Amino acid sequence: MSAQAAPSGVLTIRFLDVGQGDAVLITSPEGKSVLYDGGRSEARLQGLLTQYQVKSLDLVVASHADSDHITGLVPAVQTFKPKYFLNNGLAGTTQIWQKLVTTAKLAGTQGLRAKNQVINLGSVKLTVIPPPPGMKDQNTNSVGLLVQYGSFRALMTGDSETPETRAWLKQLPASTLGPIDVYKSIHHGAKNGDNAAWLAAVRPANVVIGVGPNNYGHPTAEAITLYKKAGAAIYRTDLNGTVTVTVQPGGTYTLSAAKGTGTAATRTQAPPSVTPPAAPSVVYANCAAVRAAGKAPLLRGQPGYSPKLDRDGDGRACE
């Protein structure tokens, strides 16, 4: 496995391929990281943290207490002892929830009940979107997170459902929401998650669905249709593997997938996506040749860069 640490100087957001579940790793240009959800497997998340050479985590977020979102947070907290654990304040009754809280306590991690709060991850602004009052269950108490860096905006809202998004639409200023450059599909593309009214406010340019083999019919045809109607490009971790967003200072960004490509956007004004490099004047047969030429790592856009040499598609070949 080649080195795949998040490059410094840019914001990196990885929608990790954790199978059926969500896990989003956000690394600031200064190297500070947040893990928003951890997927359903401790071993799988641990492997991904190793693969992406995560050196520290300052914050972990449980959008809500469901096992396909929190299980991987356990090794993340054990390993990195983050300063904060952001949660919705609504305890689960499962063993895995108990394990997560106990692990956080042992790690000296401070619990943060979601409220209207800004968290600065280095130069990246994270705005916590707490669940509205009066919600009835874990899904509708999902914690949202808005990520801003320059003009770039990403949004993730766990497994929220229509009662929660409807309440958010009433209380949030329109500018808090769209347009969103990269948006995490609600609830893996379930039927009761994303809805037309919410997406009309979010206006996502790119949607990433965290999904794997499942018995729930995720992602549903209804959700896919909604995303297409919104004119968004669609990425799925089951088809595309881990999806990486790289954001330059100022906010221009690229998306790349570990495998395949997303479904193209249908909007007339296409969202930024991976720019195919101009025909290279230099061609390297493999990374050994790149290293021999003293050019490693090769960045996307540099002479000789090729997606073939960039197995994780993060814009840095032969790391």
Next chain:
Amino acid sequence: MADQPGPPAHATVTVDALEGPVVRVELPDGTTQDWARLDLPRDVQEGDVLHVRVEDGERHVRIDRAETRRRTQRAQAELTELNAGSPDGELDL
């Protein structure tokens, strides 16, 4: 359910989540399994502690409301304690 082994003959399980016609339960060993909602009491909810026994090929499921309440209260108290003293205002990491 597809790709799901049969449930244990006698077990206490916890409802992790309701996924439409499917209920995801956490087994005693910490793994999860998807069960058909139709096979469970109609008023089953997330967080419920269920006692399951299989007799003569039939599965009997009972919601243990007292244990569910106990666990919920204990877990809530622990989380409230963990969240106590969390800072207000803008945070810098």
